[in-house]
Amino acid sequence: MADRSFDVIVIGAGPGGYVCAIRAAQLGLSVACVEMRETLGGTCLNVGCIPSKALLQSSEKFAEANHALAEHGVTVERVGLDLARMQARKGEVVKANVDGVAFLFRKNKVTWLKGRGRIIAPGRVEVAGETHAARHIVIATGSESMPLPGVEVDEQAIVSSTGALALDRVPGHLVVIGGGYIGLELGSVWRRLGARVTVVEVLDRIVPTMDGEVAKQFQRILAKQGLTFRLGTKVTGARKGNAGVTLTLEPARGGAAEEITADVVLVAIGRRAYTEGLGLAELGVQLDERGRVKTTDGYATSVPGIWAIGDVIAGPMLAHKAEDEGVALAEILAGQHPHVNYEAIPGVVYTWPEVASVGATEEELKSRGVAYRAGKFPFSANGRARAMGETDGFVKILADAATDRLLGAHILGPDAGTLIAELALAIEFGASSEDVARTSHAHPSLNEAVKEAALAAHGKPLHL
Numbered sequence: 001m002a003d004r005s006f007d008v009i010v011i012g013a014g015p016g017g018y019v020c021a022i023r024a025a026q027l028g029l030s031v032a033c034v035e036m037r038e039t040l041g042g043t044c045l046n047v048g049c050i051p052s053k054a055l056l057q058s059s060e061k062f063a064e065a066n067h068a069l070a071e072h073g074v075t076v077e078r079v080g081l082d083l084a085r086m087q088a089r090k091g092e093v094v095k096a097n098v099d100g101v102a103f104l105f106r107k108n109k110v111t112w113l114k115g116r117g118r119i120i121a122p123g124r125v126e127v128a129g130e131t132h133a134a135r136h137i138v139i140a141t142g143s144e145s146m147p148l149p150g151v152e153v154d155e156q157a158i159v160s161s162t163g164a165l166a167l168d169r170v171p172g173h174l175v176v177i178g179g180g181y182i183g184l185e186l187g188s189v190w191r192r193l194g195a196r197v198t199v200v201e202v203l204d205r206i207v208p209t210m211d212g213e214v215a216k217q218f219q220r221i222l223a224k225q226g227l228t229f230r231l232g233t234k235v236t237g238a239r240k241g242n243a244g245v246t247l248t249l250e251p252a253r254g255g256a257a258e259e260i261t262a263d264v265v266l267v268a269i270g271r272r273a274y275t276e277g278l279g280l281a282e283l284g285v286q287l288d289e290r291g292r293v294k295t296t297d298g299y300a301t302s303v304p305g306i307w308a309i310g311d312v313i314a315g316p317m318l319a320h321k322a323e324d325e326g327v328a329l330a331e332i333l334a335g336q337h338p339h340v341n342y343e344a345i346p347g348v349v350y351t352w353p354e355v356a357s358v359g360a361t362e363e364e365l366k367s368r369g370v371a372y373r374a375g376k377f378p379f380s381a382n383g384r385a386r387a388m389g390e391t392d393g394f395v396k397i398l399a400d401a402a403t404d405r406l407l408g409a410h411i412l413g414p415d416a417g418t419l420i421a422e423l424a425l426a427i428e429f430g431a432s433s434e435d436v437a438r439t440s441h442a443h444p445s446l447n448e449a450v451k452e453a454a455l456a457a458h459g460k461p462l463h464l
């Protein structure tokens, strides 16, 4: 006999799971959500998006006070760093967010089943020794940091992103293994606070899924900020000693090994799906070659009545992608016919300047043989960017050569993560670059650079 019975039991309360639970409850289903953490919100709210953005914001203010205010005629006598206060503020930001999810669960009558969930049979979930029944079970168990053989994480000297968010002193030398967005964001935080930062990346470029031209200029800007890059280099071993960690580096294409020392090493080589203890093998739920739960377009797994969304399935490991899937799946379970447009999911790196993209990169269009027009506009020609003193970067728009339909957009610059939203909307609506160019954009705003890039796709920018 089941202890309690629900229409839906969601396992995992990250942005995928908690959003799915709330939407399903809004649609009249009885819903429980299983979470084994002390607080709701998953990786994103507890040890991901939110704490990293809190530290990025605080460290940006520190860097601005140190290096940028004088140019504006603002003089500051002495800039100090109270890292304990900065970390405490981060904790307050996280708490406000995770408490917010608990409030939303109460408001929408979603039951939180506390503990680790295991699916013991289709329609049956065991949590803390009790068995609960559900017509539908949703796997939303997210992801974990990918380990690097030979470089064992202890969250003290060798840390994952979780440890890098919690350091209680600024390391003298931080080595970041991995030039993806998590490594670059956290590397930026500690660089701004005074650490020497070296990024070691096995590929010949950083942020490998982003547009190549953007990535090149982005790297140049980060280098100006003091980050050192060792591209085409792999880390093959780590030795801990009194003086920190000694890493062995080797050229990715072969060659002589060398050693470098670090006070702290951040392993940020990617994330992998987390399915431990769920009982999937016993149930026959199929995984793909990368350990992700295999699903149909409609999030059904290979076992009827069991569904999956978010980081644990294929696709970009992003909080808003997980949320969009959570909403869509709840609507499917309520008998509706939703759709997630995977061509219109933006990706943002929250360094300063920010990097944001949506849709196809130039490299992707070339490899698919799509004829396209590119329009580019630099922030150095945008009035608002000049007034802000933030002229690094550009907007690039890619449109179909025959139909002018927007295919991709890439922004490196101030507030790129906010600017990209209009282009995600434009792609969602099937807009052309001319539609964007003819839309009135407030003056003086950073968004005018988007309009000008759209005009440039037809060779006619007004301010260049």
Ligand SMILES: Cc1cc2nc3c(=O)[nH]c(=O)nc-3n(C[C@H](O)[C@H](O)[C@H](O)COP(=O)(O)OP(=O)(O)OC[C@H]3O[C@@H](n4cnc5c(N)ncnc54)[C@H](O)[C@@H]3O)c2cc1C
Pocket (backbone or CB within 6 Å): 011, 012, 013, 014, 015, 016, 017, 018, 034, 035, 036, 037, 041, 042, 043, 044, 045, 047, 048, 049, 050, 052, 115, 116, 117, 118, 140, 141, 142, 143, 161, 162, 182, 274, 276, 277, 278, 309, 310, 311, 312, 317, 318, 319, 320, 321, 322, 350
């Ligand atoms: C440092 C960092 C920064 C990031 N920054 C961004 C960003 O700026 N923007 C962005 O879009 N994305 C960002 N991400 C990625 C984002 O956090 C993930 O894409 C997102 O959290 C995925 O949501 P999810 O719901 O699929 O899984 P998760 O958020 O991982 O949640 C899964 C939850 O399931 C729980 N769980 C797992 N197994 C069980 C079980 N058997 N029983 C009970 N509970 C279980 C876990 O405890 C966890 O709370 C960042 C990630 C990191 C690490």
